[in-house]
Amino acid sequence: MTDRIYNFSAGPAVLPEPVLRKAQEAIWNVAGSGIGIMEHSHRGKVFDRILDEAERGCRDLGGIPDNYRVLFLQGGASLQFSMVPMNLLPADRTADFLLTGVWAQKAVKEAKILGGKVHIAASSESTNFDRIPKADEIRWSANPVYAHITTNNTIYGTQWRTEPAVPAGVPLVADTSSDMYSRQRVITSNHDALHSPNRKQSPRQPII
Numbered sequence: 001m002t003d004r005i006y007n008f009s010a011g012p013a014v015l016p017e018p019v020l021r022k023a024q025e026a027i028w029n030v031a032g033s034g035i036g037i038m039e040h041s042h043r044g045k046v047f048d049r050i051l052d053e054a055e056r057g058c059r060d061l062g063g064i065p066d067n068y069r070v071l072f073l074q075g076g077a078s079l080q081f082s083m084v085p086m087n088l089l090p091a092d093r094t095a096d097f098l099l100t101g102v103w104a105q106k107a108v109k110e111a112k113i114l115g116g117k118v119h120i121a122a123s124s125e126s127t128n129f130d131r132i133p134k135a136d137e138i139r140w141s142a143n144p145v146y147a148h149i150t151t152n153n154t155i156y157g158t159q160w161r162t163e164p165a166v167p168a169g170v171p172l173v174a175d176t177s178s179d180m181y182s183r184q185r186v187i188t189s190n191h192d193a194l195h196s197p198n199r200k201q202s203p204r205q206p207i208i
């Protein structure tokens with residue numbers, strides 16, 4: 001008998017019991033060190049090993065190649081809605097957005113606050129985000145500094161099956177929050193993709 005029930009929420013949902021048991025054990029005594037994970041120095045060797053292992057896990061599961069960095073940052077995916085334009089959108093340049101749901105809307109809102117120009121290259125807003133725009137509906141701006149998509153539109157049940165072809169040399173920034181590890185993506189240097197994902201149950205958000 002277990003006191004647990006299954007939660008199939010669209011956000012954080014049920015995890016395998018062995019995972020929970022291992023996490024429980026690590027709070028008490030991680031990696032046989034005699035100290036719980038929350039009591040270890042974040043500059044210590046034990047923590048370094050855990051971080052390395054976490055990065056390796058992300059790379060293996062997500063098919064992330066070596067020429068991409070994995071950053072573990074505080075804040076959720078929403079923080080990336082402002083961090084991405086803060087880092088990539090100068091005031092005199094334009095970022096192109098594909099508007100496919102509420103999370104894309106929030107990304108647009110934050111980018112606008114920061115003063116850069118925003119161009120909506122395609123949108124399914126007028127039909128309540130019922131679909132992913134087709135390739136021939138997309139109108140890129142003249143020289144976007146990056147293009148932004150939301151790979152999976154959590155509320156609407158729509159998903160980019162393949163990423164859109166962006167103009168040559170334009171980095172693609174993808175919010176992959178809700179499908180990051182559900183499939184391996186093709187990330188190649190000629191594709192020039194930069195992803196800003198989290199996983200609902202990741203304690204910190206990997207950014208690649």
Ligand SMILES: Cc1ncc(COP(=O)(O)O)c(C=O)c1O
Nearest residue numbers: 076077078103152154175177178
């Ligand atoms: C696609 C997508 N982007 C962004 C977010 C926001 O994530 P956070 O709550 O980590 O800020 C969510 C949350 O459900 C999401 O599904």
